[in-house]
Amino acid sequence: MIQEITAANLNTDEFIEDKIARIREAVGDGTAINALSGGVDSSTVTMLGHRAIGDRLKTVFIENGLMRRGEPERVVGLFNELGVTVEIVDAKNSFFEALSGVTDPEEKREAITQTFYREVFGDIVKKSGARHLLQGTILTDVDETVAGIKRQHNVFEQLGIDPQASFGYRIIEPLIQLRKDGVRKVGRALGLPAELFERIPFPGPALAARVVGEATPQRIEIVRKATAVVERLLSGTGAFQYMAILHQDRMTGMRDGKRDFGRQIEVRCWDSVDARSATPTRLSFDLLEQMAADLLAEVPEVVSVTYNIAPKPPSTMEAV
């Protein structure tokens, strides 16, 4: 049973001091490794690890080809400013190979998870010689694993290594007693910039979760462009989450006086407190029309744009 530390009861200075000491103790004079995604959890763990063991923590950012525009550069640049070196590993081909021909949402998720743990990060861990892995697991992940919602993201298990039985392999999960709000407090206390906490929720499978059907490099590039437009126009709305979704269905349109079966982008923008239920944000038609115009202008493959008007439930926040 993991002892929860609520955000209200959390003393960040004590927490940070304690976790740094435990990481040092665990790693000793060895090395550790972790994967940084740019999310709050992995960013906070990266800072804790860096404070604890400095350059003996190797932090990698895996470029899976499914990120938003400029995201790898943004995240790595941000950590460089904090004095943390992050290595970008270009694994685009591995992910797109694994996603080739996969259209089922669950299978897409599984292909990305398997490629990440078994192939790309698994390889990096093995080659690094590190025996310690820092992971940003939080208490909610544990709950969800028990509830069968999220999958087990234990890289050693994915590699077929039982960390208990194999001497020397160890997973360190410094955030496991916290929930999201606690992690945000610790991250702020560690000097992470506000930008990181203000990011709207973004799914694990990244832009692959924003295309209906196969996630090819071309289709990901379409939804990447659309995502840039939607985030630019909706970041000022205070909405809980917003997204562009590329449909597989083709729609009739007209280009230069000729019939053209083009792409449709669906925009979703949610008002929500805790993501358990949500309603579409009542955006102004000025903004909706601006969004359609910008999407049509900046994403030439698109001939049709819709706005989601159904609440969650029975809808979900993401479409895929």
Added chain:
Amino acid sequence: MIQEITAANLNTDEFIEDKIARIREAVGDGTAINALSGGVDSSTVTMLGHRAIGDRLKTVFIENGLMRRGEPERVVGLFNELGVTVEIVDAKNSFFEALSGVTDPEEKREAITQTFYREVFGDIVKKSGARHLLQGTILTDVDETVAGIKRQHNVFEQLGIDPQASFGYRIIEPLIQLRKDGVRKVGRALGLPAELFERIPFPGPALAARVVGEATPQRIEIVRKATAVVERLLSGTGAFQYMAILHQDRMTGMRDGKRDFGRQIEVRCWDSVDARSATPTRLSFDLLEQMAADLLAEVPEVVSVTYNIAPKPPSTMEAV
């Protein structure tokens, strides 16, 4: 060269008298046949033919299974009140057989056209013994045939009969000098009820044009239910046209706490003067939310509802 009669220059009484005389002259003591769809053109031709030759005009309404809810009964009942007998021909199976496995929009249109002319109506014409066919062709249809947009809807040609060469076969097109506004004037003068003229535009392939992908009886029934909801809620808006479109893409949703890949309905509602360009109607969010709620409640297969926000062009009014 056809001599156009503009609505402004149209004397409806003279026009009707002239056309009745010409139909009588052409048919003599023979019989004629026509297909009534319930649209303004075929309704006006039916009334002209009925005035001219009474029961010697056989009018059929072909139930293709692709109509809106209650449409065959509504149209036939309306003409019965006007003293015109209309025979409903149930041809649902022929159309659904022809549409089976067809997903391309052009091929769907072609399957419906071919089934109508070659199979269903062609058969009825042959069996009727009528040598005269009344058709509601208007001048815009002729323009569009020349421009290559609409197909030739000449049933004799479809049957491989050259009406010029085959003695006795004759097509009568009493409305060919008029455009839509002229036809409306003539229809009103012939006593057609306002209801017929107030109907929003509806495409030839009917609900088959409102499903992306295959038009199966089940999928047509889903969009039929959705169309009833959308027409109920939007008929009071004064919009030029409005519609429900069933997508082929499935969306993630939640039903009774379980993940459910369900259907998405896209709603389009257009402001337009002449259909050449159009903008989405700025409906209130009260109405949009009501529409989503009613669609989710009345069409159980649906988990997701969107509203179109892209203008024509580059969108088209219809999606398929």
